[in-house]
Amino acid sequence: MLLLFLLNKYKKKEPFMKAEIMKVIGRRNKDAYPGIMNFASKMLDLVFCLDLKEMDPFTQSYILLRKLYFTEDERILDGDGDRGFPKYGLLMALLSLIYVNGGRATEDEMWEYLHRLAVYDGEKHIIFGEPRKFITKDMVQEMYLEYVLVPYSYPPCFELLWGPRAHAVTSKLQALEFYAKLTGTNPAAFPLQYEAALREEEMRVRAQVAARASHAMKSRACPSATSSSSSKP
CATH class of the missing domain: 1.10.10.1210 (MAGE homology domain, winged helix WH2 motif)
Structure with a gap:
């Protein structure tokens, strides 16, 4: 579900924020957020050759870029x-x-x-x-x-x-x-x-x-x- 959300953002060339990601993975999984994002980042790299970049650490916003x-x-x-x-x-x-x-x-x-x-x-x-x-x-x-x-x-x-x-x-x-x-x-x-x-x-x-x-x-x-x-x- 998270990968589909991120790929949709990439297709629209839209940045996204941590708050949006939390809505996808659910608040009950907030403690697993670092591990989920790390796995998603690896999948985006190896399967889609996309790089997950943090745009602003204060707003916790991200964007996907082609490698x-x-x-x-x-x-x-x-x-x-x-x-x-x-x-x-x-x-x-x-x-x-x-x-x-x-x-x-x-x-x-x-x-x-x-x-x-x-x-x-x-x-x-x-x-x-x-x-x-x-x-x-x-x-x-x-x-x-x-x-x-x-x-x-x-x-x-x-x-x-x-x-x-x-x-x-x-x-x-x-x-x-x-x-x-x-x-x-x-x-x-x-x-x-x-x-x-x-x-x-x-x-x-x-x-x-x-x-x-x-x-x-x-x-x-x-x-x-x-x-x-x-x-x-």
Whole structure:
């Protein structure tokens, strides 16, 4: 009940307060409030890839934010219609598996892994709907995943890879951290992937610093250029 309430608030992009949450869980459960919120926060993170943020400790108000870097309206991932559920967690689970497996994952590996989220091939999921269509068609069409035939496989076998748009919404480090949380391990338990993820993160930070420095230099140069042009007769 609490998750449905929180997801409805997310869909409406509305903040919410502790008093509203207490109405959902009932005053008789007020002593269990910290534990309930902790569990709900973990579920929102792993299943929906949403972050529960406290906006104001005095008013005890909260808001749900996406943890992936989407910059446009994503109807498929954000849920179809008012009753749809966010599907970011399922996509993140797949991207994390692919990364840990060296950049590709077979269908058998994928379904075995998705059992952790109670997602099964051929069974409609209460949150994610029909999983095979979502994974092998919707996400492929949106270019978050690639679904390719393994060369020379008989009988034919398919595997999943990161699609072009996957690199725009997440990073190797974020994918590895998600995999570690979902499997109860540690990112450092995958030394090769962890080292590569840290290198990518370092390059990303350096690029951001360089971009800010370049912007600052251009900003300082603009006033001088304006001044010199205005001093001409």
